Amino acid sequence: MGKxxxxxxxxxxxxxxxxxxxxxxxxxxVEKALKMTADQVIEEVKESGLRGRGGAGFxxxxxxxxxxxxxxxxxxxxxxxxxxxxxxxxxxxxxxxxPHLLIEGMITSSYALGAKTSFIYVRGEYMYVIRILEKAIQxxxxxxxxxxxxxxxxxxxxxxxxxGGGAYICGEETALLESLEGKRxxxxxxxxxxxxxxxYACPTVVNNVESIAAVVPIINMTADKYNDMGIGKSTGTKxxxxxxxxxxxxxxxxxxxxxxxxxxxxxxxxxxxWKGRKxxxxxAGGSSVPILPAELILKNAKGEPRLMTYESLxxxxxxxxxxxxxxGFIVMxxxxxxxxxxxxxxxxxxxxxCGQCSPCREGTGWMxxxxxxxxxxxxxxxxxxxxxxxxxxxxxxxxxxxGDAAAWPVASAIRxxxxxxxxxxxxxxxxxxxxxxxLEPMVxxxxxxxx
Amino acid sequence: xxxxTIDGVEIEVANGTTILNAARQIGGDLVPPAMCxxxxxxxxxxxxxxxxxxxxxxxxxxxxxxxxxxxxxRTPVADGxxxxxxxxxxxxxxxKGVVEFLLINHPLDCPVCDQAxxxxxxxxxxxxxxxxTRYEFERRTFDKIDIGDKIKLHMTRCILCYRCTFVANQLTxxxxxxxxxxxxxxxISTYIEKAIDNDFSGNMIDVCPVGALTDxxxxxxxxxxxxxPKDAHRDCKKCSGKVVLWTKGEEVLRVTxxxxxxxxxxxxxxxECRYDHKNISDxxxxxxxxxxxxxxxxxxxxxxxxxxKLKKEVERQLEFQKxxxxxxxxxxxxxx
Ligand SMILES: Cc1cc2nc3c(=O)[nH]c(=O)nc-3n(C[C@H](O)[C@H](O)[C@H](O)COP(=O)(O)O)c2cc1C
Ligand code: SF4
Ligand code: SF4
Ligand code: FES
Numbered sequence: 001m002g003k004x005x006x007x008x009x010x011x012x013x014x015x016x017x018x019x020x021x022x023x024x025x026x027x028x029x030v031e032k033a034l035k036m037t038a039d040q041v042i043e044e045v046k047e048s049g050l051r052g053r054g055g056a057g058f059x060x061x062x063x064x065x066x067x068x069x070x071x072x073x074x075x076x077x078x079x080x081x082x083x084x085x086x087x088x089x090x091x092x093x094x095x096x097x098x099p100h101l102l103i104e105g106m107i108t109s110s111y112a113l114g115a116k117t118s119f120i121y122v123r124g125e126y127m128y129v130i131r132i133l134e135k136a137i138q139x140x141x142x143x144x145x146x147x148x149x150x151x152x153x154x155x156x157x158x159x160x161x162x163x164g165g166g167a168y169i170c171g172e173e174t175a176l177l178e179s180l181e182g183k184r185x186x187x188x189x190x191x192x193x194x195x196x197x198x199x200y201a202c203p204t205v206v207n208n209v210e211s212i213a214a215v216v217p218i219i220n221m222t223a224d225k226y227n228d229m230g231i232g233k234s235t236g237t238k239x240x241x242x243x244x245x246x247x248x249x250x251x252x253x254x255x256x257x258x259x260x261x262x263x264x265x266x267x268x269x270x271x272x273x274w275k276g277r278k279x280x281x282x283x284a285g286g287s288s289v290p291i292l293p294a295e296l297i298l299k300n301a302k303g304e305p306r307l308m309t310y311e312s313l314x315x316x317x318x319x320x321x322x323x324x325x326x327x328g329f330i331v332m333x334x335x336x337x338x339x340x341x342x343x344x345x346x347x348x349x350x351x352x353x354c355g356q357c358s359p360c361r362e363g364t365g366w367m368x369x370x371x372x373x374x375x376x377x378x379x380x381x382x383x384x385x386x387x388x389x390x391x392x393x394x395x396x397x398x399x400x401x402x403g404d405a406a407a408w409p410v411a412s413a414i415r416x417x418x419x420x421x422x423x424x425x426x427x428x429x430x431x432x433x434x435x436x437x438x439l440e441p442m443v444x445x446x447x448x449x450x451x
Numbered sequence: 452x453x454x455x456t457i458d459g460v461e462i463e464v465a466n467g468t469t470i471l472n473a474a475r476q477i478g479g480d481l482v483p484p485a486m487c488x489x490x491x492x493x494x495x496x497x498x499x500x501x502x503x504x505x506x507x508x509x510x511x512x513x514x515x516x517x518x519x520x521x522x523x524x525r526t527p528v529a530d531g532x533x534x535x536x537x538x539x540x541x542x543x544x545x546x547k548g549v550v551e552f553l554l555i556n557h558p559l560d561c562p563v564c565d566q567a568x569x570x571x572x573x574x575x576x577x578x579x580x581x582x583x584t585r586y587e588f589e590r591r592t593f594d595k596i597d598i599g600d601k602i603k604l605h606m607t608r609c610i611l612c613y614r615c616t617f618v619a620n621q622l623t624x625x626x627x628x629x630x631x632x633x634x635x636x637x638x639i640s641t642y643i644e645k646a647i648d649n650d651f652s653g654n655m656i657d658v659c660p661v662g663a664l665t666d667x668x669x670x671x672x673x674x675x676x677x678x679x680p681k682d683a684h685r686d687c688k689k690c691s692g693k694v695v696l697w698t699k700g701e702e703v704l705r706v707t708x709x710x711x712x713x714x715x716x717x718x719x720x721x722x723e724c725r726y727d728h729k730n731i732s733d734x735x736x737x738x739x740x741x742x743x744x745x746x747x748x749x750x751x752x753x754x755x756x757x758x759x760k761l762k763k764e765v766e767r768q769l770e771f772q773k774x775x776x777x778x779x780x781x782x783x784x785x786x787x
């Protein structure tokens with residue numbers, strides 16, 4: 001069985017309560033960190049090799065070291081718990097089951113960053129999670145882990161929870177900061193980066209729930225032990241939310257480096273494809289990352305087995321690879337219609353674009369409409385190249401990465417499943433039945449890797 | 452000071468200058484177009500993406516290129532930076548894409564739009580757009596609404612540059628959102644109406660690059676190119692009183708602020724000057740207004756060419772082509 005360091009105690013009854021969490025070694029990282037200097041804590045996180053778990057995989061310690069510590073202004077830590085990416089539901093599980101782990105991580109990290117105030121910005125739809133967190137925060141105050149002079153030290157800290165307004169875009173870190181300030185959640189232009197001018201124009205670090213929670217075991221077990229886990233630059237563990245056509249959908253903590261094949265087929269994790277069907281495709285890191293056909297997700301273009309690491313999943317670039325992203329692992333069996341699936345994603349991004357910049361505001365809707373047309377048997381051959389072109393003109397030309405996130409799924413679906421798009425244009429009568437591939441699986445597509 | 456090269460032309464500018472403003476200091480064709488940036492409106496820019504350029508060399512210290520195209524209106528220069536605008540295929544391709552995006556939901560109702568003839572989107576489309584559209588779906592529409600009793604908001608034409616919201620924001624105390632909803636259903640809200648009592652609210656019309664905000668006292672009176680623009684001023688306690696009168700015969704059809712060659716107003720005018728003095732006798736007329744930009748209006752030969760001025764301008768441009776620093780133009784508006 002793989003090693004669990006975040007979920008080690010998650011199944012202990014009552015672990016959401018302070019006393020039981022504490023009995024199981026909870027808040028030890030705060031005690032340990034307070035005996036270290038702030039710089040030592042940052043150094044430890046740097047050494048651990050921890051990379052941001054929110055999607056981009058940016059090294060957390062490095063991000064912390066960019067924080068403007070010379071500024072006279074207050075510094076803030078903001079936890080990104082907006083989790084709205086289709087396929088990603090790991091942070092919710094962590095906060096719901098073991099809220100004190102996040103709170104402990106917030107306190108330890110804030111001490112390292114010299115932040116007197118921190119915020120957890122929680123997706124608005126997670127109202128019950130907000131109540132769980134608020135109760136846990138109160139317990140932490142009651143037990144002297146929050147508030148003035150924590151454990152008799154000079155370090156004082158206040159932690160607040162802020163419900164989001166219900167928009168995916170507020171998960172983008174600068175839109176999140178705008179929203180937290182009470183404004184419309186439009187992403188900001190960068191630079192300046194939050195580390196220099198973030199919340200209320202003060203130096204700010206924004207980190208994902210899982211990144212902050214991971215600071216707890218890093219401090220407890222030391223960076224050396226932490227980076228013993230994983231492979232190369234992908235150290236430690238990652239929480240994966242697995243969904244789709246598998247026997248055991250759920251939230252799993254895996255050690256980075258696990259082979260993808262083992263993750264999908266072993267009984268410890270996804271338990272194989274349901275109903276005895278064949279695997280068709282996987283979206284490995286939440287809806288924004290490129291989709292890969294079965295052949296390319298189990299093995300890369302060179303024929304080497306793919307591993308659950310940042311590097312291995314990215315092997316082959318966007319021609320034949322993808323990204324670990326936020327860990328939303330979506331599995332599709334042979335009956336899935338890729339065109340329909342792509343249209344569903346496109347509809348999501350069209351709905352969620354903030355509308356600030358023209359390529360994303362206009363292009364996402366355009367792609368959705370063309371995909372709708374193809375999926376409903378009204379497409380033309382030229383539509384396929386039109387989609388590729390529109391996606392290309394959005395990608396890289398927008399203010400925030402939502403534009404890329406909207407373009408990649410479309411571009412990659414056409415790259416790997418062009419035949420299926422063509423099939424829709426050729427046989428409109430067949431695809432007018434929404435269950436078209438469930439009745440007659442289409443697995444005769446060819447994988448074309450033009451590297 | 453920082454030395455930058457834009458499309459092969461080198462210039463030295465103050466630190467913190469944006470690429471766009473550095474290009475404007477050079478002038479000419481290499482200046483990227485701008486639909487949302489407006490130099491006098493704080494925080495404007497970065498949104499429309501027509502000003503995208505390529506940074507082929509980040510700086511002298513760190514010569515690596517910037518991997519993505521950047522919005523020149525919001526990206527500051529660095530010493531030794533090399534920028535490509537017209538010389539980059541990627542930029543032209545991306546810009547063509549942006550123009551297409553701006554047009555797919557635009558009603559293209561230029562024949563009945565008051566802005567036609569002086570519309571930034573029209574000009575941009577002529578220069579960079581494709582001649583046919585690839586978009587065949589129903590276009591987004593909104594109902595027209597009044598912003599106060601003098602301004603009509605025709606949201607269907609809006610390109611969401613946010614300029615008007617910045618005007619409303621910066622004129623009045625307190626923050627106003629100005630934009631409602633999300634994505635391609637975002638709309639300029641009547642919230643900007645909160646700023647309407649302000650003496651300078653009419654400037655929202657002038658900053659609008661398209662025909663989304665129009666002056667109700669002028670709507671449907673005349674095509675702009677049939678009017679005769681004249682520089683004029685009056686003694687005004689609220690503003691500089693420097694305006695352009697758009698006349699037909701003796702009749703003043705419209706009063707606007709003066710726009711420079713990039714379509715920007717440098718001196719905003721008050722509502723009294725804009726709406727309440729439609730009598731030519733209220734004004735001291737200075738002479739014909741020169742329209743610096745390529746537009747339908749400037750095709751009209753309403754202006755008598757001053758040969759003396761023309762000669763000076765030609766000399767100035769020749770000097771410049773010899774590679775000398777561009778001397779200040781003797782007449783801000785002359786163009787050859
Ligand atoms: C459209 C969009 C949505 C995002 N949503 C989330 C989110 O829900 N949660 C999250 O942690 N990061 C999200 N991100 C990534 C954040 O911008 C940011 O990179 C992250 O919070 C940084 O934390 P990390 O370094 O710990 O990963 C999103 C990014 C984009 C562009
Ligand atoms: S890319 Fe899309 S979501 Fe991001 S700022 Fe632009 S319009 Fe908004
Ligand atoms: S109404 Fe005009 S100024 Fe306002 S956002 Fe739309 S295009 Fe820009
Ligand atoms: S002018 Fe620069 S993005 Fe609009």
